[in-house]
Amino acid sequence: MTMAEPTESGRFGDFGGMYVPETLVPACQELDRAFREAWGDPAFRKELDHLLRTYAGRPSPLTECHRLGEELGCRILFKREDLNHTGSHKINNVLGQALLAKRMGKTRIVAETGAGQHGVASATAAALFGMECVVYMGTVDIERQKLNVFRMQLLGAEVRAAETGSQTLKDAVNEAMRYWVSAVEDTHYCLGSVMGPHPYPWMVREFHRVIGDEARKQCAELLDGGVPDYVVACVGGGSNAAGIFAGFADTGAQLIGAEPAGGAAVGRAVPGIVHGSKSYLMQDEWGQVLEAQSISAGLDYPGIGPEHAHLAASGRARYEPVTDEEVVEAFQLCSRTEGIIPALESAHALAWIAKMREEVAGKTILVNMSGRGDKDVNQMMDVLGS
Amino acid sequence: MTGAVETALRARIDSGGKCLVPYITGGLGDDWLDTVRAVASAGADVIEIGMPFSDPVMDGPTIQEANDRALEAGVTPQTILDDLRHADIGVPTAVMTYGNIAYHMGFERFANSLAAAGVSGCILPDIPLEEMGEWALAADEAGVETVMLAAPTAPDDRLPLIVERARGFVYGVGLLGITGVRSALAASAVEIAGRLKSVTDKPVLVGVGVGTPGQAVEVSQVSDGVVVGSAVVQRMLDHAGPEGVAALVGEFRAALDEA
Numbered sequence: 001m002t003m004a005e006p007t008e009s010g011r012f013g014d015f016g017g018m019y020v021p022e023t024l025v026p027a028c029q030e031l032d033r034a035f036r037e038a039w040g041d042p043a044f045r046k047e048l049d050h051l052l053r054t055y056a057g058r059p060s061p062l063t064e065c066h067r068l069g070e071e072l073g074c075r076i077l078f079k080r081e082d083l084n085h086t087g088s089h090k091i092n093n094v095l096g097q098a099l100l101a102k103r104m105g106k107t108r109i110v111a112e113t114g115a116g117q118h119g120v121a122s123a124t125a126a127a128l129f130g131m132e133c134v135v136y137m138g139t140v141d142i143e144r145q146k147l148n149v150f151r152m153q154l155l156g157a158e159v160r161a162a163e164t165g166s167q168t169l170k171d172a173v174n175e176a177m178r179y180w181v182s183a184v185e186d187t188h189y190c191l192g193s194v195m196g197p198h199p200y201p202w203m204v205r206e207f208h209r210v211i212g213d214e215a216r217k218q219c220a221e222l223l224d225g226g227v228p229d230y231v232v233a234c235v236g237g238g239s240n241a242a243g244i245f246a247g248f249a250d251t252g253a254q255l256i257g258a259e260p261a262g263g264a265a266v267g268r269a270v271p272g273i274v275h276g277s278k279s280y281l282m283q284d285e286w287g288q289v290l291e292a293q294s295i296s297a298g299l300d301y302p303g304i305g306p307e308h309a310h311l312a313a314s315g316r317a318r319y320e321p322v323t324d325e326e327v328v329e330a331f332q333l334c335s336r337t338e339g340i341i342p343a344l345e346s347a348h349a350l351a352w353i354a355k356m357r358e359e360v361a362g363k364t365i366l367v368n369m370s371g372r373g374d375k376d377v378n379q380m381m382d383v384l385g386s
Numbered sequence: 387m388t389g390a391v392e393t394a395l396r397a398r399i400d401s402g403g404k405c406l407v408p409y410i411t412g413g414l415g416d417d418w419l420d421t422v423r424a425v426a427s428a429g430a431d432v433i434e435i436g437m438p439f440s441d442p443v444m445d446g447p448t449i450q451e452a453n454d455r456a457l458e459a460g461v462t463p464q465t466i467l468d469d470l471r472h473a474d475i476g477v478p479t480a481v482m483t484y485g486n487i488a489y490h491m492g493f494e495r496f497a498n499s500l501a502a503a504g505v506s507g508c509i510l511p512d513i514p515l516e517e518m519g520e521w522a523l524a525a526d527e528a529g530v531e532t533v534m535l536a537a538p539t540a541p542d543d544r545l546p547l548i549v550e551r552a553r554g555f556v557y558g559v560g561l562l563g564i565t566g567v568r569s570a571l572a573a574s575a576v577e578i579a580g581r582l583k584s585v586t587d588k589p590v591l592v593g594v595g596v597g598t599p600g601q602a603v604e605v606s607q608v609s610d611g612v613v614v615g616s617a618v619v620q621r622m623l624d625h626a627g628p629e630g631v632a633a634l635v636g637e638f639r640a641a642l643d644e645a
Contacts, residue, residue, distance in 0.1 A: 009516065017517055019485055021444045023537035023559060025514045026544070164450055165440065177443045182563040184539060273486040273512070274441055286462045287490025288440040 001316055003205065003246045003307065010198020013313060014271070015279050015306035018197040024177075027184045028276075032199040034104050039206060044099070051095050052210065055128070056085045058092075060211075062218035063369075067337040072353055074360045077228065078340070078369040079215045079244060088343065088371030089211060089240045090121035094190060096207035098125035101188035108132040108183070109190040112162075112176040114141055114169035114236065115298030115345065116148025117371055118192030123157035125190075133157040136175040138168040141297045148375050166291035168300045169236070173275050193237025194305035197276030201305050205242040212247020215366060229363040232256040233370065234348035235319060236263065236299035238308045240370035245317060253366075255317035257308060258352035260327075263292030265304040266312045266319035272303070279306040295324040295383070296344035298371075326351040328383060331373065343371030344379075389531040390478040390506040391432050391554035395589040395610065398431050404642040405555075405591055405611025406602070408618045408635050409434040409482065411452035412469075413461030417628055419473050424632035425618075426477045429639030432554075433475065434509065434613060437463055437483035444511045444594075446566030448616040452623055463487055463496075467503035480507030480533060480554060485517075493521045497528035507531040507554040515548055522551065533557050536582055538574040549586035558582050558609060560595040566616045567597030571604050579609035599641030606642060614638060 010016045010032075018028055038044040052058040060080045069076040081089035094111075101109055109126055111133070113119030119135040126133030135152055139161045142149050152159050162171040173196075180189040194201045194208075219228055231248045233241035235257035245255050259266060265280040272281030274289055282290040282302035292302045304319070311317035330350035335341045342350065349367045353360060373380075388396070395405045408425050410418065412435045422433055438453035438461060445453070463483070470479065481500055488496040488510060500508055508530050513521055515534070525532045531554035536545055538559065549556050560575035561568070575592050582590040592605045593613025602612040614635075621631045 018514065019512050019517055020514060021511050021537070022514050022535040022548075023539050023562060025516070025537075026539045026541060164454075170441065174441050174443050178446075178564045181444070184562060271489075273484075273489050275443075276512075278489075281486075283486070283490060286464075287486045288457065289486070 001249055003249045006198060006202050012307040012310035015309040016198055016201060016277050018276065019273050019278065020197045020276050021181060023181050024184060028197050028199070034100060035199050035203045038100050038103055044103070048096055048099055052092065056091045056095060057083065058210065059214045060084055062215060062222065065338050068334060071333065071337055072357050074353065074362060075364040076353070077219065077364070077366045079211060079366060081211060081240065081368060081370045082340070082343065082346070082372035086121045086124050087374065088117040088121070089208060089243060090118045090192060091124065092210055092243065093192065093204050093207040093239060094121040094125040097188065097190045098129050098131065101131070101190070102129055104188065106186055106188040108134065108187045110134045110176050110179045110187055111190040111192060112136050112169065112172035113192065114172065114300055115296065116141070116145040116152070116375060117298060120148050120151050120155070122190050123152040123155035126157060127155045134179060135159050136162045136172040136179070138162045138166070138172050140167040141169065144379055145297055145375060147378065168297065170289065170302055177275070193239040194242040194307060195237040195275060195277060195303060201277065201307055204239055205246060205307060208239055208243025209246040211240065211243035211368065212245060215244060216247040219366060223364065227251040227253045228366040230254045230256055230360060230365040232258060232349045232352055232365055233368040234258045234299060234345045235304060235308060236301045236345065238305040240368050242305060242307060244368040249316065255311065256352060257317055257319040258348040259319050259321050260292070260294035260296060260299045260348060261321040261323045263294045263299055263301055264321040265302060266309065267321055274303060277306045279309040280304050295327055296348065298345040299348065320352060322348050322351040322355060326355055330354055331380065340369065341373035341377070342369060343373050344376045346370045389529065389554060391480055391531045392589065394431050394478050395555055399589060399610050404606040405431045405589060406638055406642060407432045407434055407591060407611065407613045409436055409613060409615035411436040411438065411449065411456055411619050411622065412466035413438070413456040413459065414452050414622050419469055420628040421622065421631050422473065422475055424628035425635045426475050428632040428635040430477055430635055432478050432480060435466065435470065435479050435481050437466055437481050437487060439484040439487055442484060444564055446564040446616060448620050448623065449565050452619045463491065467499055470505060471503040478506040480509060480531070481505050482509040485510050485513040488521065493524040497524040497530050500530050501528045505530070507533055509533045509557065511535055515551060518551060535559055536578060538562055538578050545581060546585050549582065549588060552588055555589040555591050556582050556586060557613060558590055558592040560592045560605065563595065565594050568595045571596065571601040575605045576608050579605055583608060599638050602638050603641050603645040606645065
């Protein structure tokens with residue numbers, strides 16, 4: 001199978017759609033039209049490509065991780081999204097969306113952020129294009145990601161606390177959507193993952209497809225035209241996973257999404273409707289959305305992008321949980337053996353390999369190293385008690 | 387077939403009056419049903435019952451807080467419907483909740499549960515026209531009137547489609563924004579009322595940002611009436627008691643009647 005366009009109603013199999021308040025329907029439809037037009041316009045593609053190369057630092061390298069591979073008994077390749085400007089894959093999407101927003105005549109972007117990576121990336125793009133930027137972030141996340149809050153402010157963005165509910169990513173999305181409802185005429189909602197109403201899940205995946213396309217070529221060079229046995233990525237909403245999966249969905253590679261055990265939406269396989277789309281969702285017996293629990297603010301989300309739900313339901317990809325303890329261990333192992341401090345999010349993918357080392361023994365595994373761990377070292381100092 | 391919500395509103399309109407639909411958060415306080423009954427006596431034509439959802443993206447701080455308090459107290463869709471089933475309210479009710487509450491229970495079961503509890507209408511603000519099909523089928527089958535929202539952002543060619551699908555009444559969204567009391571009525575409130583009145587004979591009520599009797603009178607010069615949410619719920623949060631909440635609704639009623 002391939003990861004293609006959703007249906008006209010924005011569906012991937014049974015999942016997706018456009019479940020938004022009436023006020024936002026015209027905006028989503030306008031965005032769908034604008035994205036379709038821009039994505040088919042060679043001039044837009046050329047401008048974005050230029051930015052990705054000269055500003056974000058693409059293509060990102062593929063690094064073979066000999067010592068980590070030896071430790072885990074398999075061959076490990078990292079797709080180095082951690083080396084992008086702003087330190088994660090998030091920049092791919094925001095440059096695309098900011099360029100599109102500008103083309104649509106919007107003067108301001110609003111974004112939600114969990115770990116702060118998408119917020120920093122959004123603030124960066126806004127600074128680059130001279131746009132205003134408002135970022136919502138859960139109060140709990142503001143506390144555990146202080147450095148990124150300060151970064152956003154340095155970049156000229158206004159960081160607003162989402163003080164409701166669990167005060168994490170899910171609530172930041174609620175607040176960003178409320179803001180968008182109030183300011184839809186001049187504001188673009190720069191959603192940070194492959195979630196939300198159509199066209200976001202599709203559009204954000206397309207902006208991240210560059211990860212998978214580059215990795216496919218890089219793997220072919222390294223593996224004599226072959227593909228890896230596994231492609232592994234962490235999944236909260238699932239943007240970095242969607243980007244790298246898109247390059248390999250039509251191959252024989254097994255696609256693995258590593259979910260935090262406390263936020264494993266696919267694991268429970270209960271469909272629900274929140275934040276604009278129908279997908280798997282952690283919820284109670286009445287349909288109230290549950291709060292995810294994860295050491296990683298970026299994955300602290302009770303849902304998952306609708307295309308991932310479709311990939312899971314159709315059996316094309318597997319989504320499996322790893323615990324915070326396994327993540328902390330993988331975080332340290334990667335730092336020690338490769339000289340690469342991974343983002344806690346990305347460490348979930350590594351934790352999956354370590355956990356499944358019997359299954360993957362001797363195999364070639366491509367990991368999306370989606371972000372660097374600089375933002376997490378304060379938190380890890382506390383966790384490791386050093 | 388005309389349902390109980392539309393019938394009640396038409397009765398008011400036909401007698402030359404303006405409709406008043408207050409919103410009460412279901413399960414908020416042990417005396418919430420007394421509040422509903424008191425509000426009915428104070429002149430409500432229909433009462434909107436909020437069924438709390440964990441992530442109410444169309445709602446501002448007041449209704450969010452009411453939601454949270456009710457959920458913390460253990461309120462569920464079932465407890466609200468159980469309460470309503472035995473209540474003698476005197477006017478029709480319409481439940482407002484979010485799509486996932488209905489979807490999770492199953493659209494058919496949810497629609498039937500509303501009907502069995504004596505609820506006449508339903509509003510699901512995050513299920514727009516494009517996603518309405520499956521729910522509308524279940525609601526029509528159960529005889530539940532699905533109220534449709536129409537926002538200021540809708541282009542002209544969209545409004546006829548919305549009013550065509552609406553049952554009970556058409557809910558004009560008064561401003562670009564979420565629920566909550568504002569210091570003045572937005573110009574968009576009167577504008578959406580006028581645009582809707584020009585394309586439908588169904589009752590057109592405006593809500594979101596209608597928070598004072600004066601604002602209700604102002605917009606009702608064009609609309610057939612108003613939905614008043616946050617102002618009423620704020621009274622409940624302030625522990626005004628059934629009489630205190632009813633007093634506010636009485637002020638709206640009096641202002642609309644005098645205008």
